Amino acid sequence: MTQKKVPPPVMRRRVGSLLREYRERADLQPGVAAKRLGWHSTRQGRIERGIYRVSEDDIRNMLELYGIHGDEDAVRELATASNESEKAGWWGAYVGQISKALLDFIILESKSKKIRVQHPAIIPGLLQAPGYIREIFNSPLHPNNRDLSDMLSAIRMARQEVLHRPGNPVHLHALISESALLHRFPTSPGVMKEQLRKLADDAERPNITIQIVPVEAPAYAAANQAMTILDFRHPWPAVVSIDSSLGGNVLEHPAEVDDLGVVFDQIANLALPADQSRERINSHLEEKF
Incomplete structure (x- = not known):
């Protein structure tokens, strides 16, 4: 063969x-x-x-x-x-166990200086709390393989180190649909309380900007696929990932990257400003829990 x-x-x-x-x-x-x-x-x-x-x-x-x-x-x-070896990072332990697309995305994400992420349905991975991550990967939408789910959960948690690395944490700008704040996990009622508290705390960090796209925003604000725009230091051009849990599809053509950057900005203009977004997150936390 x-x-x-x-x-x-x-x-x-x-x-x-x-x-x-x-x-x-x-x-x-x-x-x-x-x-x-x-x-x-x-x-x-x-x-x-x-x-x-x-x-x-x-x-x-x-x-x-x-x-x-x-x-x-x-x-x-x-x-x-x-x-540089593609094993030169915490992700080296997973080489050969995860898809090449996911490995490539993890490496690109680790090299970035700024990340813009927009998700029309769920909390973006870099902002997910541990319980939320476990519920996502143990859902019926993922293969019934506990070892794989545990590995993907551990990887998603490890990816978050880019937000906390000493000296040069990445700047994250996240656009989150308000509908994602309304989700519930019937078998784990405490998950969303933990998640909203984490969002509220993250929104106070100087390197993280969170904007909530309110439910009253036009429907087309949620019509776009989940995407992540990665910006890098000189000389690397930006790339866009059309996201999935297994890595997504990376676009590198400058015209495509520019067009999706415009889309991100347009959705950001429909979202609540950062201070009002923090208030909206805290409001959901106080009202529901």
């Missing part, structure tokens, strides 16, 4: 994609670029597909050829990402 090829690590693929973009901006064909850099066109292609690792010196030479001079921050970022 022919073995399925495993794609290169997501960050090495991003390195290759960015180097290809730089080459195309410089109006150089792959073969021409390879000849000027002193290597075979096959190597050029494999670098741009993320198959080969690339050293700092080679990246510096490529950027110089492409008209990008003296950008040592980009050189270091690209070289580090190209040579």
Whole structure:
């Protein structure tokens, strides 16, 4: 039986994609670029597909050829990402046990400096309380596999470390449908009380902005799929994930990212401001519990 090829690590693929973009901006064909850099066109292609690792010196030479001079921050970022193992983080323990899509998303999320997330139905994963997470993954909508549910729950909890990492916590801007605050779990009545308290506490954190999309907002505010927009430090362009519990679909084309950024802003304009959103969360907490 022919073995399925495993794609290169997501960050090495991003390195290759960015180097290809730089080459195309410089109006150089792959073969021409390879000849000027002193290597075979096959190597050029494999670098741009993320198959080969690339050293700092080679990246510096490529950027110089492409008209990008003296950008040592980009050189270091690209070289580090190209040579980093996809097991170089807490997620390493789950490599081979979870989908490649989920692994890629976790790694991208961990590298981000700002996250914008919009979910029309439930509390976004980064803001979910432990009990809420367990209820979601033990629901009938997920496979009847307790070990898998426990693993996915542990992963979702671990992802939240990006909000609390010392020195450079990610900034999170979350748009949450008010209907998500109304959910109940009949077999676990305390879950939503815990969840609302966590939301109220998180809304006070300086790196977290929560806006509630009220039930009186136009219906089209909830018509969009759940999405996460990830912004990164230089030189990485933003990406968008159309979310699912197993990783979702990542979009990288600048026009698609820009369009969905506009959609996010439009929904944010329909949502309550952050201070009123905190009041709405506390109101649900006080009235229902």
